[in-house]
Amino acid sequence: MKVCLECLPCFLSQTIKTMRRITHDEKAVRDVLNSVCRILPRQPENATPAEIGREVYRLISLKTGVADPYRELKEQCTRRALKIYPDMKQRVERSQDRLLTAAKMAIAGNIIDFGADTVFELEKDVEAVLSRPFGINHFPDFAASIKSAGRIVYLGDNAGETVFDRILIEEISAPVIYTVRSAPVINDAVKKDAEEAGIPDAARIETSGCDAPGTILSKCTPKFRKLLGKADVIISKGQGNYEALSGKNLPIFFLLTAKCQAVARDLGVVPGDIVLKRAG
């Protein structure tokens, strides 16, 4: 997915949000914001939002010396998701279609803004997603593909959401490789976040080599690209991975909630819609 005009102001807003996690010094925030303003015009017109996001977050880290501004928030997110994990498991067990419920739960994990919600709201939001119809629904195809697949690669997205990913993985009988970013970027899960979510009980964890908020293939390790090339099914979570991988010739199913106008428009849905979409 190509970057949209609306992504540019969004990158500035993201910079402010991230900088406010690092410092209370408005002058320091303005300084970094100015630097981001200067690099935006240099980004290629056909870059994906994930590629520009990588540059923006690298610049923030470089300028501030803070490699992982979302560390604490990510740990909180995981703890809060783990708190409702037993209830979520019960819901899957009681449901008529376990895989469908688990897939919707994994998508629910993508909608929740852990930064603002309380535990009560977290449960309410999951509830809301479970009862919502899909904006795009390729679930029957997904279920058939999962059933016959030998090798499945699961591309993780945010910390905390990882717990919901685990619920879906636990409904899949084939072995799953769960992949995470190699270095922190925004609240995206790295290996530590996946471990804290209990992923090792359900899947083998691999890192992608990538430090962007999305799986940019050219920034991934050859080993990771080989892994993707051999996969029968790739489950891709979240907007960032969609931005980076839409249009690639791979057996991907995108599971996400459309959170912004740019991604929603690209998918042909409206913001807030939940999506399970086969690539191509």
Place this chain on the structure above:
Amino acid sequence: MKVCLECLPCFLSQTIKTMRRITHDEKAVRDVLNSVCRILPRQPENATPAEIGREVYRLISLKTGVADPYRELKEQCTRRALKIYPDMKQRVERSQDRLLTAAKMAIAGNIIDFGADTVFELEKDVEAVLSRPFGINHFPDFAASIKSAGRIVYLGDNAGETVFDRILIEEISAPVIYTVRSAPVINDAVKKDAEEAGIPDAARIETSGCDAPGTILSKCTPKFRKLLGKADVIISKGQGNYEALSGKNLPIFFLLTAKCQAVARDLGVVPGDIVLKRAG
């Protein structure tokens, strides 16, 4: 009011919005957006949003050769406001406190986004503002000042809103000078817009010499500054004039709706609040 960090992404969003009125060529929009990104870091830290807004909109006009991208929308706004003018007048006449109702009406004119609303919604929005309590209410002081004032200067804001300003001016017995921008910027009223709204029936129109979306004194003519200096009361409409004049030692009453977080925070209210505030 000093520019806030949040103003920077907002300037990019405003650029996109304005450029989309001028062209459907996304590449041309990106080009201007890049230019705006480049000038933002050069703006002084203590600049007001109105001052930076002036630079941004001048750049858009310079790059596109379009001096007044909101011309058509402004005319529409005035026509739509004139349509409900007789009803609004009746409401003032039937009200217990004519000046209060008229002042609230002038503030209502500032809240309405003419670009999106239908006539029905326009009436509904005015209704909503009229029944809403003030976030800041210096009306008793305003009423007393208006009563004793010999010279009143009224700083206009947007086209269309001008019709609502006329309603307030018609309740004031002292002579009023209504001032507008000297050159088009966003949907701010220029002389033509004030004339189309029927202002000449109620007040003498003067231009400020300023082409910013707010009354920046250093960009105004000496004649206009003298006018302000002699005024017993200055009625300042809208966010832009507040941004440029808050903190100045002048007998100003600010009448506005807080439309963004930055201005609301500066005023100590919440976005959506209606404000009638004495300067200082």
